[in-house]
Amino acid sequence: MSNPGLATYTGLAKKAESILDDRRESGKIRIQVGSATCEHAAGSNAVYEEFRRHIEASGRDDIILRRTGCTGRCSREPIVGVMVPGHLPVKYQLVDHDTAHDIFTSHILGGKPVTEKILDGSADESVQYEIMLCSGERCGRNKHLNLTKLFEKNLPKTALELGQVRLVSANCFGLCPSGGKGSAGHALIRPDNVLYHIENENDIREIIDNHILKGNVVERLRKHTEAISQRFFDMYGDVAFFNKQSRTALRNAGVINPEDIYEYIHYNGFEALARVLEKGDPQWVIEKITASKLRGRGGGGYPTGMKWANARKTTEETRYIICNADEGDPGAFMDRSMLESDPFSIVEGMIIGGYAIGASHGFFYIRAEYPLAIKRIEHAIDECRKLGLLGDNILGTGFSFDLEIRLGAGAFVCGEETALIHSIEGLRGQPRIRPPYPSQSGLWGKPTVINNVETFANVPAVLLYGSEWFRNIGTEKSGGTKVFALAGKVNHTGLVEVPMGTTLREVVFDIGGGVPNGKKLKAVQTGGPAGGCIPEKFLDTEVDFDTLAQVDSIMGSGGMIILDEDDCIVDIARFFIAFSQDESCGKCTPCREGTKRMLEILERITGGTGTPADLVKLERLATLVKKSSLCGLGRAAPNPVLSTLKQFRAEYEAHVFDKKCPAKKCSALIKYEIDPNKCVGCTLCAKNCPVPCISGVRRELHVIDQAKCIKCGRCFEVCRFDAVQRL
Amino acid sequence: MSAKTDNLKEVEARSKAALPQDIVDWIGECKKRPHPESQLISTLHKVQGHYGYLAKEQMDAVAQLMQIPASKVTGVATFYHFFRLHPRGQFIINVCLGTACYVKGADRVVEKLKLELGIDFGETTKDGLFSLEASRCLGTCGLAPVVMIGDDVHGGVTPDKVPALLETYINKARSLRKQSR
Numbered sequence A: 001m002s003n004p005g006l007a008t009y010t011g012l013a014k015k016a017e018s019i020l021d022d023r024r025e026s027g028k029i030r031i032q033v034g035s036a037t038c039e040h041a042a043g044s045n046a047v048y049e050e051f052r053r054h055i056e057a058s059g060r061d062d063i064i065l066r067r068t069g070c071t072g073r074c075s076r077e078p079i080v081g082v083m084v085p086g087h088l089p090v091k092y093q094l095v096d097h098d099t100a101h102d103i104f105t106s107h108i109l110g111g112k113p114v115t116e117k118i119l120d121g122s123a124d125e126s127v128q129y130e131i132m133l134c135s136g137e138r139c140g141r142n143k144h145l146n147l148t149k150l151f152e153k154n155l156p157k158t159a160l161e162l163g164q165v166r167l168v169s170a171n172c173f174g175l176c177p178s179g180g181k182g183s184a185g186h187a188l189i190r191p192d193n194v195l196y197h198i199e200n201e202n203d204i205r206e207i208i209d210n211h212i213l214k215g216n217v218v219e220r221l222r223k224h225t226e227a228i229s230q231r232f233f234d235m236y237g238d239v240a241f242f243n244k245q246s247r248t249a250l251r252n253a254g255v256i257n258p259e260d261i262y263e264y265i266h267y268n269g270f271e272a273l274a275r276v277l278e279k280g281d282p283q284w285v286i287e288k289i290t291a292s293k294l295r296g297r298g299g300g301g302y303p304t305g306m307k308w309a310n311a312r313k314t315t316e317e318t319r320y321i322i323c324n325a326d327e328g329d330p331g332a333f334m335d336r337s338m339l340e341s342d343p344f345s346i347v348e349g350m351i352i353g354g355y356a357i358g359a360s361h362g363f364f365y366i367r368a369e370y371p372l373a374i375k376r377i378e379h380a381i382d383e384c385r386k387l388g389l390l391g392d393n394i395l396g397t398g399f400s401f402d403l404e405i406r407l408g409a410g411a412f413v414c415g416e417e418t419a420l421i422h423s424i425e426g427l428r429g430q431p432r433i434r435p436p437y438p439s440q441s442g443l444w445g446k447p448t449v450i451n452n453v454e455t456f457a458n459v460p461a462v463l464l465y466g467s468e469w470f471r472n473i474g475t476e477k478s479g480g481t482k483v484f485a486l487a488g489k490v491n492h493t494g495l496v497e498v499p500m501g502t503t504l505r506e507v508v509f510d511i512g513g514g515v516p517n518g519k520k521l522k523a524v525q526t527g528g529p530a531g532g533c534i535p536e537k538f539l540d541t542e543v544d545f546d547t548l549a550q551v552d553s554i555m556g557s558g559g560m561i562i563l564d565e566d567d568c569i570v571d572i573a574r575f576f577i578a579f580s581q582d583e584s585c586g587k588c589t590p591c592r593e594g595t596k597r598m599l600e601i602l603e604r605i606t607g608g609t610g611t612p613a614d615l616v617k618l619e620r621l622a623t624l625v626k627k628s629s630l631c632g633l634g635r636a637a638p639n640p641v642l643s644t645l646k647q648f649r650a651e652y653e654a655h656v657f658d659k660k661c662p663a664k665k666c667s668a669l670i671k672y673e674i675d676p677n678k679c680v681g682c683t684l685c686a687k688n689c690p691v692p693c694i695s696g697v698r699r700e701l702h703v704i705d706q707a708k709c710i711k712c713g714r715c716f717e718v719c720r721f722d723a724v725q726r727l
Numbered sequence B: 001m002s003a004k005t006d007n008l009k010e011v012e013a014r015s016k017a018a019l020p021q022d023i024v025d026w027i028g029e030c031k032k033r034p035h036p037e038s039q040l041i042s043t044l045h046k047v048q049g050h051y052g053y054l055a056k057e058q059m060d061a062v063a064q065l066m067q068i069p070a071s072k073v074t075g076v077a078t079f080y081h082f083f084r085l086h087p088r089g090q091f092i093i094n095v096c097l098g099t100a101c102y103v104k105g106a107d108r109v110v111e112k113l114k115l116e117l118g119i120d121f122g123e124t125t126k127d128g129l130f131s132l133e134a135s136r137c138l139g140t141c142g143l144a145p146v147v148m149i150g151d152d153v154h155g156g157v158t159p160d161k162v163p164a165l166l167e168t169y170i171n172k173a174r175s176l177r178k179q180s181r
């Protein structure tokens, strides 16, 4: 007998549609303001308020103000989108109180966008059509069908020159032709949001003649399956930072209102769940996930399908599923953003996972430092219960499943599976020896599957678009995309989602915009305290679990910190060991004592008293701790040391042998001096010195008292005459 | 002990009096569900949310009402960095010392904060206004260096911006005081 899952879902989808239709009404102007921890920190709440006041004062009822999550464009937040019907959506960056006022009066009321505040490189009002061409792995590497060239050749010269039509190449749309590389290509026409499947030059001519010049859609070539990233590209496709990405896990980030379940449903939300329940075969789900080559995004890269199958195989029938939202890696914020911007997709992924392994109860383990994420997940769970998507008899299919939230309390080690389980049980979060693995014996001794936030966010996508599609996006061994949190010394900090196999160089330079202030890149730090530093010479490495391990780092959960020439590699290693030492739970000796001793050695080296024997000791100790610690924290803690000792040995040696810090970061190895030939006696340094230890009167040479100087570097920064030297 | 073996009721009443009613009710709710002891951490979160820290009296009350040994409650409270055993200032200043913030100069912001406030990590200013603490990452690394004061996250904080930032909260405290009067 067929299951009512899909029928119930269709009912829900219709309801969502009519609710949204009522709210949207064609012809209305929409203003959307980002709302996530990062957006709030940048000041988006005040901006929202400002728009609200303006709308109220204008008395107009054709303007809708809404909130979305964050897009991951951190360094340009707050971001505001303005959608006027019939026009390309305009996105503004770094919007503050005054800009909001300008946008409202000039753009909304006057119809003229505030050009100087438009988000990097995106289209302005003079652009009528934007043609986005897929230049992903499969479409783009097509020698016989170079879409960009062919469009350029066939478009009327004036259209391009006058800027009425813009050609933009984008990363994989996620619609890769199954006929292998290069059999066809895709073009998205904005603002009409029409996607074409193109096989030859004739197709292109037809699109230009009918659609671009006359406004008539070419139905023959139109692709009716919506690309997964289409709605994201429809909104943000003209922004350079975004169109080089491939949005799967972040498909809804910055597009939907994270507190509105109907918007999620409108974008095919819960359809994957409905299909799964309709099919009624958990084994089938596991096969699909296995075939997709989805690997755990929490860092280990364990094949998700295999993990689920292990749990399902057990004879014990009470089973649990847990979402690991402890995001411990300092410098990583992918999970936070996903929890805040698209909470429903993670909930959906968990329900599907629960169904697949045969669990009726699941837990979110969220770190307490993420209050907004907690609030949004709480809200999402409530909403799902109201619509019968959680609780008893989900979608009328007889499947029952519920979710609960448990909070972390600031212990990094609780990201480790067995520690996390202890923490949910209400105990101290200390790991235990594995095996038994949680999939055999976990929470309260029952089989338990733990997956990362991003892993769950990918699950509905795999089931909706198919395993083959997902596998095709990634590499041989690992399907799909990976989200990286780009931070540190990089121009565009933010979230970057790219297909597995994209090179580090593309991520850091093409998307991240390289290192600011003309500085040189020193290393890409991946994997946080469990990872390593990848030097410039390996930037062409294609990111994947195995390839990053080959260059002595790890993929990790996606934190990617860019270090430049001013960062001292030994100091970074010291930083991470200090972190691990602080977070060590103290249960086993190698980790508890070993990290402490390693930290002492590193402090000696950065403090200028390191000896050559210290280097030998450090390496030996690191290897020992790695081999003999009980859990992943201790076993991975030495990685930053081992990786940098191998890749940047000369920098360690400079500290030890020459007592020099090449990056001029380690304060014990540098000093500040004022060049008598350059100092004009402006007194600025003396005013800024916190000690103070700079003497001198106006218009005369200033001098630093070396005995008192704490080497804070303020004088070096403030002197406008380059007179202060760092030696 | 021997004369009066069952003073449970009395102890329970005393424990209930030591906690706000909503937390007492919450513990009651937990006990109706499976694995009530697993809610210990959530309960401590609620207590800290209410009082700002975990005092011995409240921890004992939680132990009693949840029927978890007091030693275990203390063990949990001291294991997790998030829990505080001493009162803190009105505004907690949480400086992020995560990797992204560190490479973007968080150490200099810390120096400035210590200088302006005259306190070290884990301490509270004499006027009870500010406590200084470090966090390992606030998840807004894209805006590094980041400082959280009370519930507000501030991005792109440089040493220069510190005095003005503190001033905002001093004023906020002042107007809050006025309101309560």
Ligand SMILES: Cc1cc2nc3c(=O)[nH]c(=O)nc-3n(C[C@H](O)[C@H](O)[C@H](O)COP(=O)(O)O)c2cc1C
Pocket: A295, A296, A297, A298, A299, A300, A301, A302, A304, A324, A325, A326, A327, A328, A329, A412, A413, A414, A415, A416, A417, A450, A451, A452, A453, A455, A557, A631, A632, A633
């Ligand atoms: C010390 C330590 C910290 C960890 N922190 C996290 C974390 O914050 N988030 C996470 O998803 N996984 C973390 N992990 C990995 C998890 O233990 C686990 O492998 C992962 O959640 C499994 O999910 P996945 O298969 O979907 O990747 C950590 C591991 C260790 C050893």
Ligand code: SF4
Pocket: A413, A430, A431, A583, A584, A585, A586, A587, A588, A589, A591, A592, A629, A630, A631, A632, A633, A634, A635
């Ligand atoms: S390796 Fe470190 S964190 Fe892990 S159990 Fe041992 S002491 Fe605890």
Ligand code: SF4
Pocket: A674, A678, A679, A680, A681, A682, A683, A684, A685, A686, A702, A718, A719, A720, A721, A722, A723, A724
């Ligand atoms: S700031 Fe520079 S020029 Fe001015 S007094 Fe100091 S060293 Fe001299």
Ligand code: SF4
Pocket: A672, A685, A688, A689, A690, A691, A692, A693, A694, A704, A705, A708, A709, A710, A711, A712, A713, A714, A715, A716
């Ligand atoms: S480095 Fe700092 S302490 Fe030393 S002289 Fe310059 S400003 Fe003063």
Ligand code: FES
Pocket: A134, A135, A136, A137, A138, A139, A140, A172, A173, A174, A175, A176, A177, A186
């Ligand atoms: S490469 Fe074009 S859709 Fe994937």
Ligand code: FES
Pocket: A330, A331, A332, B096, B097, B098, B099, B100, B101, B102, B136, B137, B138, B139, B140, B141, B142, B144, B145, B146
């Ligand atoms: S490292 Fe400071 S917010 Fe993440």
